[in-house]
Structure formats: C-alpha cells, structure tokens
Amino acid sequence: MRVALFITCVNDTLFPGTGQAVVTLLRRLGCDVEFPRAQTCCGQMHVNTGYPEEGTRLARHFVDVFAGYDAVVAPSGSCAAMVREQYPRLARATTPSFAGEVAEMVPKVHDLSEFLVDVLGVTDVGAYFPHRVTYHPTCHSLRGLHLGDRPTRLLEQVRGLELVPLPGAEECCGFGGTFAVKNPAISAAMCGDKVRNVTSTGAEVLCAADNSCLMHIGGTLTRQRAGVRIMHLAEILATTEATR
Amino acid sequence: MSGGNTFLGMPAFPRNAAAAVQDSQLRFNLRKATHTIRGKRASVVAELPDWAELRAAGKEIKDHTLRNLERYLLQMEEAVTAAGGHVHWAADAEEANRIVADLVKATGETSVVKVKSMATQEIGLNEALQAEGITAYETDLAELIVQLGDDWPSHILVPAIHRNRSEIREIFHDKMADWGRAAPEGLTDEPRALADAARLHLRERFLSTKVAVSGANFMIAETGTLVVLESEGNGRMCLTLPETLISVVGIEKLLPSWRDLEVFLQLLPRSSTGERMNPYTSTWTGAVEGQEFHLVLLDNGRTQVLADEVGRQALRCIRCSACLNVCPVYERAGGHAYGSVYPGPIGAILTPQLRGMGSALDASLPYASTLCGACFEACPVAIDIPEVLVHLRGKARHPRTERLGMRAAGWVFNRPARLARAQRLGGRFRRFVPGRLPGPLSAWTDTRDIPDIPAESFRDWWNRTDGGAR
Numbered sequence: 001m002r003v004a005l006f007i008t009c010v011n012d013t014l015f016p017g018t019g020q021a022v023v024t025l026l027r028r029l030g031c032d033v034e035f036p037r038a039q040t041c042c043g044q045m046h047v048n049t050g051y052p053e054e055g056t057r058l059a060r061h062f063v064d065v066f067a068g069y070d071a072v073v074a075p076s077g078s079c080a081a082m083v084r085e086q087y088p089r090l091a092r093a094t095t096p097s098f099a100g101e102v103a104e105m106v107p108k109v110h111d112l113s114e115f116l117v118d119v120l121g122v123t124d125v126g127a128y129f130p131h132r133v134t135y136h137p138t139c140h141s142l143r144g145l146h147l148g149d150r151p152t153r154l155l156e157q158v159r160g161l162e163l164v165p166l167p168g169a170e171e172c173c174g175f176g177g178t179f180a181v182k183n184p185a186i187s188a189a190m191c192g193d194k195v196r197n198v199t200s201t202g203a204e205v206l207c208a209a210d211n212s213c214l215m216h217i218g219g220t221l222t223r224q225r226a227g228v229r230i231m232h233l234a235e236i237l238a239t240t241e242a243t244r
Numbered sequence: 245m246s247g248g249n250t251f252l253g254m255p256a257f258p259r260n261a262a263a264a265v266q267d268s269q270l271r272f273n274l275r276k277a278t279h280t281i282r283g284k285r286a287s288v289v290a291e292l293p294d295w296a297e298l299r300a301a302g303k304e305i306k307d308h309t310l311r312n313l314e315r316y317l318l319q320m321e322e323a324v325t326a327a328g329g330h331v332h333w334a335a336d337a338e339e340a341n342r343i344v345a346d347l348v349k350a351t352g353e354t355s356v357v358k359v360k361s362m363a364t365q366e367i368g369l370n371e372a373l374q375a376e377g378i379t380a381y382e383t384d385l386a387e388l389i390v391q392l393g394d395d396w397p398s399h400i401l402v403p404a405i406h407r408n409r410s411e412i413r414e415i416f417h418d419k420m421a422d423w424g425r426a427a428p429e430g431l432t433d434e435p436r437a438l439a440d441a442a443r444l445h446l447r448e449r450f451l452s453t454k455v456a457v458s459g460a461n462f463m464i465a466e467t468g469t470l471v472v473l474e475s476e477g478n479g480r481m482c483l484t485l486p487e488t489l490i491s492v493v494g495i496e497k498l499l500p501s502w503r504d505l506e507v508f509l510q511l512l513p514r515s516s517t518g519e520r521m522n523p524y525t526s527t528w529t530g531a532v533e534g535q536e537f538h539l540v541l542l543d544n545g546r547t548q549v550l551a552d553e554v555g556r557q558a559l560r561c562i563r564c565s566a567c568l569n570v571c572p573v574y575e576r577a578g579g580h581a582y583g584s585v586y587p588g589p590i591g592a593i594l595t596p597q598l599r600g601m602g603s604a605l606d607a608s609l610p611y612a613s614t615l616c617g618a619c620f621e622a623c624p625v626a627i628d629i630p631e632v633l634v635h636l637r638g639k640a641r642h643p644r645t646e647r648l649g650m651r652a653a654g655w656v657f658n659r660p661a662r663l664a665r666a667q668r669l670g671g672r673f674r675r676f677v678p679g680r681l682p683g684p685l686s687a688w689t690d691t692r693d694i695p696d697i698p699a700e701s702f703r704d705w706w707n708r709t710d711g712g713a714r
Contacts (some may be wrong), residue, residue: 007702009657013667014695016702023712035706041657046650048615050637054654061658089631143617172572176614183612184687185262189271189576190614191691219692 003031004069006062006109008079009041015211021238022075022112028238029120033073038065044082047090049178056090063087063101071119072109075234077141077209080111085144111141112234113150113209123153128241130160133231134203136194136217138210139172151209151233158236167197175216191220199226209233251583256608260581261573270406274575277405281569284518285622292514302511303626305504306560309496310550316465316498317541323468327530329537334492336544337367343540344369344457344490345376351488353378353455359472359479360384361459362400362563363492363542365585366598369457380457381423381449383478385442392419398579398587400565401516406578409433416441424448446478456482460493461562462508463539466501468529470539473512475523483526492540495547496559508562511624516564545598554635558593560625565590567619567629573612582609589619593632601640610636645684660703667701674699 003026007019026033043058062083066072074080084106091099116122135155141147155163174180174190181187194217198206206221206228208214218230254260264270289295309316321331334340348356356373358364358380370380370391382391386404390397393415397403404412413433420427425445431437458479462471470491472479483489499505513522531537550556568574568588579587583605584595592609601607610633613619619629642650656662670677674697681689688694700708708714 009663012663012702013670014697016698016700016705019702020705020712033711035703035711037703037707038660040660040663043657046654048634048637049646049650050610050634050640050642051650051654052638054650057654058657086634139614139616139618143621170618172614172616172618174572174614176616179611179614180692181684181687183258183261183573184690185258185265186573186576187614188691189265190572215695216692219688219694222693223691 001031001070002068003033004066004072005033005035006039006042006066006072006074006079007035008074008076010212010215011075014215015232018075018211018232018234021232021234022073024243025125025234025238026073028240029116029122029125031120034069036065036069042079042082044079044086045177047082047086052090052093055086056094059083059087059090059102060098063098063105066105066108067101070108071115072105073112073115074109075112075209075232076211077111077138077145077147078212080109080114081140081144083109111145111147111209113141113147113154114145116154116237117150124157125154125237127158127237127239128160129158129236129239131205132162132164132201132203133205133207133236134164134166134198134201135169136166136173136198136206136208136213137169138208138213141209142170147209154233154237155207161236164201164203166201168193169197173213173217175213177212180216187216188220191216195220195224195226198228203228205229205231205236207231207233207236251605254583254605256604257577257581257583257612258608260583260605261577261612264578264581265576267578269408270578271576273406273408274578277402278569278575281402281518285515285566285569288514288518288520291520292510298507298510299624299626301507302562302624303560305499305507306625307557309498309500310556310559313495313498313550316500317495319465320463320468320498321541323465324530324537324539325468327468328532329468329530329539332538332540334540334542334544340367340492340540340542340544341369341372344492345373345378347488347490347538348373348378348455349376351455353453353488355379355381355453356455356457356490357381357383357449357453357482357486358387359456359458359482360387360403360474361457361492362585363459363494364457365397367492367542367544369492381453383446383449383482384474385439385476385478388442388446389415392416392423396580397585399568400563400586400588400590401568402565406580409435409438412438420445450478450481450485454486455488455490456486458482458489458491460491460497461512462505463493463498464500464502464505465498469502469527470529471505472526473509473522473524474526475517475519477524480524480526483528487534488536488538489528489531490538490540492542494542494544496550512562512564515562515566515622515624549594549597552597555593555597555632557627558590558597558632560627561590561594562625563590564624566622566624570618570622571613572616572618573614577612582612584609589613589629589633590627593627593629593636596636601636607640610640664701664703668704670697671699671701
C-alpha cells in the first residue's frame with residue numbers, strides 16, 4: 001500500500017516533531033511512508049476566513065499532489081475534515097471533472113487514529129509512555145470526522161499510560177483558526193475554561209490529535225505557567241521503551 | 245429584514261462580546277441557564293430511538309414546503325379565508341406594522357395583549373404601535389420581565405436568560421406599578437412568589453383587553469390552521485379571550501398537512517425546553533362568530549434568503565434555540581452582542597441574510613463562531629450552520645490588511661519552494677520573534693504564548709535525512 005503523509009502546513013512549519021513521530025510509528029507498523037514534496041496547505045484557513053477562490057486553488061493543488069496514492073494520512077483531524085467535508089462543496093462550484101477527482105480522493109484521506117484503527121486494524125501500537133495524560137477530542141475530529149473513541153482506544157493500549165477523563169471534553173477550546181484573533185476576548189474566555197478543566201485533572205500531559213488546538217491551549221498553559229505539557233497523539237504513540 | 249432599528253449603529257460583534265464577557269454576573273447566569281437546558285435536551289433526545297429519522301423527516305418536510313412555497317401559501321390563504329379569517333400580505337416590516345396598526349385602530353382600541361412572537365420583534369411592532377398611540381403588553385413571563393426592565397431579549401426561547409431571580413424581583417418591585425397592577429408588598433425572589441406576582445399583574449390585562457397580537461410556530465396549509473406552542477397558558481388566554489386576533493407569521497412557517505405537524509410536535513419541545521410534550525398547544529382555524537381573525541403573512545427578506553442555494557436552509561429553522569444553548573460563543577457573549585432578535589448560531593446566519601451585510605455588525609456575525617459544529621449537531625432540522633457561516637464569510641467584505649495577508653499566504657502556499665523558503669527564513673530569525681506580536685496578531689499574544697519556531701521544518705528534515713533513513 002502506497003501511504004502518503006499529508007503533514008499539513010502547521011505541522012510542517014511549527015511542529016516537525018509530530019511529522020517525524022508519524023513516520024516512526026507508521027514504519028514500525030510496517031507501512032511504506034512517502035512524503036510527496038509538492039504538498040503545501042489544504043486551504044482551510046482561506047476557505048474558513050472567507051477566501052474560497054484561494055482555497056479552491058489549494059484544493060486543486062492538493063488533489064494533484066495526492067491523486068496517485070492508496071491512502072493519505074494526516075496528523076490533523078481538522079485538515080482531514082477540510083478535505084472530506086469542504087472539498088466536495090468547493091468542487092461543486094467548479095467543474096464536474098474536478099468534482100469527480102475530489103469524490104475519488106475523499107475516501108482515501110484519513111486522520112491518523114482513523115488510519116490506525118480502521119485501515120491497519122490496530123489499537124495496540126506497542127507504545128510505552130509512563131505518564132498521566134488527559135485527552136482533548138477537538139471539534140473537527142469529534143463532530144467533523146466522527147472519530148469517536150478511536151484516539152482514546154489507542155491511548156488506553158499504551159503501556160504505563162494513565163488516561164484521566166477531561167471534564168467538558170467535548171467543548172471547543174476557542175481556537176477556531178482566525179477566530180482566535182478576530183474574536184480574541186471570547187476565544188481567550190473559552191480557552192481559560194478549557195485550561196481550568198485540564199489542570200483540574202492533575203495530568204502531566206494534554207494530548208490531542210490536532211496541533212492547532214494544542215498550540216492555542218498550550219500557549220495559554222505556558223502563559224499561565226500551568227505546568228502541563230502538550231503532546232500530539234502521534235508523539236505519544238511513537239514513544240517506546242527503546243526510544244525514551 | 246427591516247425593523248428593530250434600535251440595533252442600528254451598534255458596534256461589531258467582537259467589541260460587544262468583549263464587553264459582555266467581562267460581566268461576571270451575566271456569565272454566571274448564562275452558563276447556569278444554558279447548561280441546565282442543554283442537559284435536559286440531551287437526555288430527552290437520547291430517549292427517542294428514532295430521533296435521527298425524526299430529524300431527517302423534519303428537514304425533508306421543511307425543504308419540500310420551501311420548494312413549493314408559493315403553492316402552499318395560496319392554499320393557506322384560501323383556507324383561512326374560507327374559514328372566516330382575513331389574510332394580508334406584507335413585503336417588509338414597514339408594511340406589516342402599518343397593516344397591524346390600521347387593524348387595531350379600526351377596532352377603536354388603544355392597547356393589545358401579545359403572545360411571545362419572534363416575527364413581531366423582528367419587525368419592531370411594539371415600537372411601531374407605540375408611535376401610533378397603541379400600547380402592546382407582553383404576556384409571556386420572560387417577555388414581561390424584558391418589557392418592564394426596558395431591556396432587550398437575549399435568547400429566542402428564554403428572552404430574560406441574562407437575568408437571575410433577584411434581578412427579576414427588583415424589576416417587578418420597581419416597574420410593575422408603571423404598567424398596571426403593582427407587585428405585592430414584601431415580594432421575595434422565590435420563583436413561586438415571582439410567578440404569582442406576574443399572574444396577578446397579567447390576569448387584569450387578559451380580562452380587559454379586546455385585541456391580541458400573536459405569531460405562530462406553524463401554519464397548516466391544508467386546513468388554514470395556525471399553531472402556537474407555549475408553556476405558561478398566557479398564549480391560550482390571548483388567543484381565545486379577545487374579540488380580535490391578529491397573527492403576524494413569517495412565510496416559512498408553513499407545513500403542508502396535519503400529518504407533518506406530528507413530526508414537529510416531537511422535535512420542537514424536546515429541542516427547545518427539553519420537555520417530552522409541549523404544555524399548551526393552541527390551534528385555530530379562521531374565526532368563530534363574534535370574533536375577528538387576521539393573518540399577516542410576512543416576507544421581510546425571506547424570499548431573498550430562499551434564492552440562496554446554500555443559505556436557504558436557515559429558513560428550516562423552527563426557533564427552538566437548541567443551537568444557542570450548546571454554543572460556547574453564545575454562552576460567553578450573551579444574546580445582546582449579536583444585535584438582533586435572532587442571537588446565537590442561528591442569528592449569525594439568519595440576520596446577515598435577512599438584513600444583508602452592509603453594517604459592520606452584520607458583516608461580523610458570520611465570524612462569531614469557531615465552527616465547532618455543536619449547533620449543527622443539536623439542530624432538530626439539520627441546518628448545517630457551519631456550512632452557511634463559511635458560505636457567508638465568502639461573501640463578506642474583508643479588511644484590507646487581512647486581504648493582503650491572505651493573498652501573501654496564498655502566494656506562498658501556491659509553490660512548495662516558496663513555502664520552504666519562508667520556513668527557512670522563519671527558522672533563521674526564530675530567536676528574534678518577539679513574545680508580543682504587533683498589529684492584529686497582538687490579539688493572539690495578549691493571552692497566549694506563540695510556539696517556538698523550530699530550526700528546521702519537517703520538509704527540510706525529510707530532504708536532509710531522506711525521510712529519517714540517513
């Protein structure tokens with residue numbers, strides 16, 4: 001199976017460690033991972049901020065880059081949801097041929113936990129991480145991709161890991177892309193409540209499957225010197241006794 | 245949508261919300277109220293094994309009706325007229341207000357009692373009647389609180405959600421006497437005492453007023469029947485006692501048949517109040533002898549919404565307010581920040597479509613959301629609110645600096661080589677990135693740190709190590 005890593009622009013630029021963790025993890029599970037170098041951004045920021053034309057251009061680029069692969073794996077629920085939910089809508093406003101290409105592409109694009117559980121059929125990925133962890137499900141993973149308990153099933157199988165439930169887990173952290181700067185007061189208030197819930201768990205690590213949300217919550221955690229680290233799901237799953 | 249002029253000139257949503265979020269009493273009241281209703285709704289919705297089917301049926305019935313609106317409206321008019329009622333057509337708020345004022349004047353009365361109605365708030369009917377020397381008395385408990393407090397509703401279902409009981413006691417104590425029967429001596433803030441005070445105050449009004457104004461939750465085209473759902477009995481009083489009843493109803497409230505109503509009588513109470521069955525459901529068809537009934541069919545921007553392929557789904561709305569109760573933004577901003585009688589997620593897609601996006605406030609409403617999707621999940625008629633928000637954002641005017649930034653980002657993302665160069669530039673100067681960013685980006689660093697910029701991007705790592713092989 002030809003598996004392409006869609007790193008996403010945020011991870012590529014700001015969180016390369018997450019991408020390296022995905023590569024380590026998928027290779028450990030026997031996948032041949034490729035990184036199509038022409039990839040850039042899925043266009044979510046443009047579309048969600050009200051620039052559908054630029055977004056459509058980036059969607060076309062994405063489809064061109066990833067068309068030849070059997071599976072495309074993204075360590076971001078939000079970017080995977082962008083392709084799955086919004087590309088068909090964008091394509092409808094273009095040509096039938098592009099709509100057809102998108103329809104073919106959509107079922108091949110997976111969030112990491114979905115790829116592990118549904119495509120590879122594993123929940124125990126052989127990870128070891130002896131820490132107290134709480135998990136924030138993130139809106140687009142939860143209500144866009146309907147990932148359900150896939151991420152927590154993966155975490156529960158990690159040796160040494162103590163998973164503690166996060167109160168109000170399903171509530172948005174207030175990131176919302178450009179919402180965070182367009183409506184900073186509400187965004188900060190939402191994040192303040194999220195951070196209070198995170199610290200109430202006594203967890204050492206806040207885990208999520210989306211670095212954008214983690215960047216937002218993490219930025220508030222460090223500003224408040226809360227002493228809780230953020231880690232992408234891939235980074236925990238990639239850790240073994242040998243690599244610690 | 246015209247009318248409700250009181251909102252004219254209001255600042256954009258972010259400023260209103262920033263002020264509201266500082267009000268700790270308001271935040272406490274809102275959090276408590278929305279979380280209570282949210283929980284009730286979730287448990288009664290979970291009871292029904294066929295909720296998904298009901299929701300799909302609700303969506304289909306509404307879509308079918310909207311596709312054939314002209315036919316059903318004419319059928320409605322014919323049936324109401326045949327049953328002894330009168331039908332009036334109002335293109336906008338001004339025309340609707342004029343029709344109602346003239347009808348009231350023709351009775352010789354100078355006061356009307358009102359059943360809680362979103363349509364009449366949308367057109368600013370109370371203010372329009374006041375200008376004609378006619379006083380409109382609200383009879384829904386929460387609307388009474390809002391009217392006595394010279395306030396604005398902040399929620400579709402519970403308009404006084406921003407008030408707690410001690411604030412309500414104060415309003416009753418200070419203001420009831422100005423509007424009719426005064427509050428009893430020694431009024432406490434016990435819910436029962438407050439309800440008794442309202443009951444005594446309103447009872448006099450019901451028995452002495454000869455004209456009533458209502459809206460309707462549904463209109464049934466096959467028989468010309470109107471349906472009002474309420475939970476206090478005030479609606480039943482207004483709909484039966486007065487000699488003249490005038491109902492102002494949006495044209496999208498139609499259902500083809502009584503069979504269709506069955507679906508909505510299950511969807512609406514569970515989604516709005518979290519009740520299995522609605523307490524007072526009144527239906528009427530035309531007028532009986534000795535009474536007069538007028539139906540004012542209101543467009544006020546609705547046909548314009550209907551013309552938008554993506555946006556038209558907002559017209560499925562049955563005003564249950566489930567989306568408000570699950571919205572994290574509404575919970576913290578409150579209803580007034582939206583500057584419209586329709587607040588929350590549904591307001592953020594309905595107001596800009598009905599009023600247009602000409603004002604700074606209306607143009608900011610599609611951005612009053614993180615696109616978290618909680619509203620879509622709760623909506624009993626499956627309005628994909630995030631989809632419509634994104635659609636409206638695509639039509640909004642954008643600030644110049646943002647346009648330039650987005651164009652620059654698009655230029656970088658269009659070529660992987662440009663992205664790689666930009667990343668290397670960021671990596672090289674990463675130590676010089678200030679902890680507090682300038683311009684619009686300061687909104688990020690006011691409360692949040694920015695992440696450390698890595699020395700090497702993922703793509704450079706991959707190229708350098710051949711994907712970790714070297």
